Amino acid sequence: MGAEAVFYRALNLNGSALTIGGHAWESAAGAKDVKVSGKTFENQKVLLKPPTDTARTQMIRSSVWGSKVDVELGNVPSGEFQVFLYVWEDNNNERFDLLVNERVVMAGFESGTAGMWKKLGPWPCESVGGKIKVSAHAASHGAANLSGLEIWSGGAAVPKLAKMPFVETPTADQIAFFEAKIRPVLVEHCDKCHSAKSEKIKGGLLLDSRAGVVKGGDTGPTLTPGDPAASLIIQALRHTSEDLAMPPKKMLPAQVIADFEAWVRMGAPDPRTENTVAAVQAKSTIDWSKARDWWSFRPLAAPHLPAVQNAQWPVNDIDHFVLAKLEAAKLKPAAAADKPALIRRATYDLTGLPPTPEEVAAFIADSSPQAFAHVIDRLLDSPRYGERWGRHWLDVVRYADTAGDNSDYPIPQMHRYRDWVIAAFNRDLPYDEFVRDQIAGDLRGGANDEERYQRTLATGYIANSRRFGSRVEDYPQHLTIEDTIDNLGRSFLGLTVNCARCHDHKFDPITTQDYYALYGIFHSTRYPWPGIELDKKQRDLVPLVPVDKIAEAEAARAAREKEQARLDKAAKSLKEEMKQAAPDKKKALEASLAAAEKAAKDFARRPLPFEYAYAVAEAKKREDVAVQQKGDPAKPGDTVRRHFLTVFGGAELPANSQTSGREQLAGWILAKENPLPARVMANRIWQHHFGRGIVPTPNDFGKQGKPATHPELLDYLAVQFRARGWSVKAMHRLIMLSRTYQLGTARDEDAVAHDPTNELLAGFPRLRLDAESIRDTLLTLGGNLDLTPAGAHPFPPQSEWNFTQHNAFKAVYETNRRSVYLMTQRIQRHPYLAIFDGADPSASTPARPTSTTPLQALYLLNDPFVHEQSRRFAERLRSFSSDDTARIQRAYELLFARAAQADEIAAGKAFLANAARQLREDGMSAAQIDTESQHAYVRALFRLNEFVYLD
């Protein structure tokens, strides 16, 4: 059997000799033993479809043609050959038969439209009397264009059966062929990406074993035994398309490709016995019982209180856990913080604002054991508390007031979700309710309309998922759903579930099936439409009206749209009329046009008689979805039943469930058997008190996260959190009343040397104010902080939206309200928040970084806002007293919650004197000098470390 196909001859049927694919092509005109019938034709201006390389293009576009064309090669040695024929079309479709040695190999071939070409074959044949003849027969008027002929000698005869099995037991010849021609190539060129040893197996394809070849990869079967043309591996080797070109960088020599074709024709005989598929599967299959043994998945149980040597030290249980670790490391805890430092710490911690000098004085004066507990209660009762702690949650859920598509459409209703979060913290909504409302509040009903509205608003959590792109057709909703699942996983479970979108999670026990089980739930959920470039109007929002008024509300909305359309039409027709009108009538028309346009615009600006929530609802179709292979919606795999993560038992919806499954999802997340929500949220609460979580990666409790510094303490807190009815405020009291929270920041040398990052908490970690606290403090000190809770942002009315990616929505709205109420855009970072490590508005921010950059310093040196606030603060000091010492003292109380020391007063006075001298030399008047030097003094204080750091 002539298994090895080798290049024999190639003929350019009309044209010069050239090199194609590394092989020398002869010009048929002068070639030996070649007879060609037919007329010659050439048109190098026709553009080929598909495009190809230059030499081939030239060869194809010059051809021989006719209703009957023959190409005959003589002097051919006996044996098997493989024939390829290049045909093309220069104008209109032609239909003809193709024959090899008078046998029809292709009947009724259609040449297609102008520019189309094909390389046909391979057709196996034998030389007959030393000849090979290739012919085209068209109907009498038709014409076939034959451009080139490529003949290879050898190659197995193509089996007559369309289907041929893989060879089970290769013959000695076949083994020899495989070992000589196939295996070395596989090892050299394929193993890197397609073997069990690959760092990463590409395309799910293993070529390092017979089992792998037989199984195929993500794109399909490796090969069709006996049919090289239909085999992916051959198409890939031939680089037939850009997406399927292997090896990617360089095509292998034609001889090698021919070897593979021969091998495929033989039925892919393969003597290799090791089953790498099974080996790889075994490695990647999740051992569920082992997976459930990961620390964060283990059931929650109250840990034993560890024994401590210094039994006098602990004030509450928390201190036992902390002290036990310190004692084990032979470290001593720091002394308690002094009262001014403690109240400053607690006030910023719970409200994000500085304490007033009066509050500080009252705390110092209160010598009762409950003094600090009273401070905590007062702070927790303040509405400022929700503004601070709500912001922490808004960081986690990547809150933004715009949608994030390429034009970044505003969401004027979004603030209602923000306000819901703030209020939820203020009223201490139990955390389980908090979770349930955000995932499925719309399905929960309520004791009254108001409660129902609030729960609907809570689902703004899902609605706020990011939108992408500008396309209407082929809108990437799958990315928005990924954003939902990504955030849901991180926020409530501390897991990176979205990693399983394209493949099973690499580190954690989360499968692609798990991902698409959750995907089905959000696929069955109707998200509001925020508008995009080519579809600008909001829709699918949820009306906040009593149940019995929903129909009425919808009717009112429809009527309103109708009226709007009528007014718009009236204005438009007047405009048309104007264009046609005679000059003398224009004046009168102008007036009525202006009136009509105004009427339309005024009507559009009129608020709706009821409010709409940017919230979700059940989708029309509620159904399971198919896995998207490699995360590509165009490549559906098997449909999966909606269910919860397998590692937590994988509870599923009943078949044909009529709900989206969001309510069940909330239940699954909060199930008693799932320890994560309690652990994750207890950790977040701890994190915001101490600047770092017990688990330092608050959004990742999986294998890629960092381990807990105090695992027993975390479990203690999680158990307490559940036991105290998921009350966040109860947790604040528990944590803040510990001795650990009340420690000073000054650790002894031992502690600093042995625990440089203070993981063991020998002292309280020094914390820096975040962006919001700095700005809110500057406003407080300037006396112009506006404490009214903010409502809507001053977005332009929807009727005037015309945002495109060329002219995306961009705005910064100045306000003196608290920073949590600043309008936050997804795409355009707020200039101030960008400089001071504000939260990322497009992805969850589990912990704020604290960078220290010269741009922050420049801001404090030169920004007009800082200068304005210094001026205001300085004026307050000047009106407080005319005495420099008193002013300095007051400044220290307001800024640092403590009295100024003698040397600080002296330095301040010396500065004021120096500044005054300088200003006097500059020719300034005495009155101005008092003002200006005071401003300068305050500016200097605003730049101090003590201003932005809490001890």
Added chain:
Amino acid sequence: MNSPHSFRRREVLRSMVGGSLLMPGVLSELLAAGSADPLAPKRPHFPAKAKRVIFIFCNGGVSHMDTFDPKPALFAADGKTMGLGGGLSNQQRVLLKPGWKFRPGGQCGTMVSDLFPKLRDMMDDICLIRSMKGDDNEHANATLGMHTGSFFFSRPSIGSWVSYGLGTMNSNLPSFVALAPQMPYAGTQIFNNDFLPAYHQGVRVVGGKEPIADLDRRTRQKGQQELELGLADVLNNKHLSTRAGDSDLSARIRTFETAFHMQTEAQEAFDVNKESDATLSMYGMKRGDNESFGWQCIVARRLAERGVRFIEVVDGSSSKNWDDHADMAKHADHAKRIDQPIAGLLRDLKERSMLNDTLVVWTTEFGRTPGVDGTKGRGHHSACFSSWLAGGGVKGGLAYGATDEIASTVVENKVHVHDFHATILHLLGFDHTKLTYRHGGRDYRLTDVFGNVISEMLA
């Protein structure tokens, strides 16, 4: 309490190097000594020629078949309907012939159209890529992809990655500067550090009187700011003395010194008045100009001299740019705006012996369709387009890759955006698969899970 002026230390160090422009690296290393400066100069994975990048980005999608990718067949095929127009519509469109003649440039003879006569003369220094490919036909997505390797999600900009990888040679200037008088597509996302530390944020320079926000001293009286900083320094040092060893506190004190010097040093870098007439004319500028594209280019060179690691030059904005759907003739105005300045930049870098270690990148978000849009324009086309590299470690005079006869698709040596990024990082000395940052549970990199270095383009 006396008034020890810690600003002095810097002054002394500075006077030692006499303000020489060639020394900022040394200065910065001296100043950074003993501190955990996140922007301290770092060595890449392997030695490389390119030490810094000037990344020129043209908004809107520059037509490849009208500039760098000659297609005689497309001239001949004007008016025919052929294949997919590509781009936005994916419909068949009538082909539109290129509007400008092509001629060979330099010794290498690379064909470039009459839109870029000045750049054409520089082709011996340029490695042209005619086989670029992106993944998206929307401006914003394609622009994001070209800057971050991600066409949909926000990710760190290439400039932030380079800053993260190499640190900076001059701590008195930001390591990554974006000269963007107007906002490009995808907004601030394209020079955002995203999850990388904020030190690697691209600082936007808008030109005009105050090129960087808050760079201008707001206190007019002479010596006043120094006095204020002196008091802050004294009080900060007192605060620090009882909290010894807290490096965060001392790092923050240092930023005020840096910011103080930035006020003058950065201003000085943006002030091109000391440049000679000959140099200004090289960039096609008039004296007093502080915002044109020529100004952006000359400032790019000045920042490169001063040790800035990554300088992006943004041409146009999201609303005024190369997006000529209506009339391709407008490409002439855009080309006129940038041809001379970019050629001048290359020449100037060469004359100052800086081109051998400065990598200059020219690119756009995608090409344009061979088929006509409207009656005289072209649509968006990410299937193929042209870009080029020049300088540090790049093989000049090369035209790499090829598209088909009508410039509708790549037929030889495809260079996907990820490959482009991988090659740029390689030229800076990085294995693009190893320049990673752990975030949200996984290691991220500029090239995601893709990218091949195109070794043929390396000198």
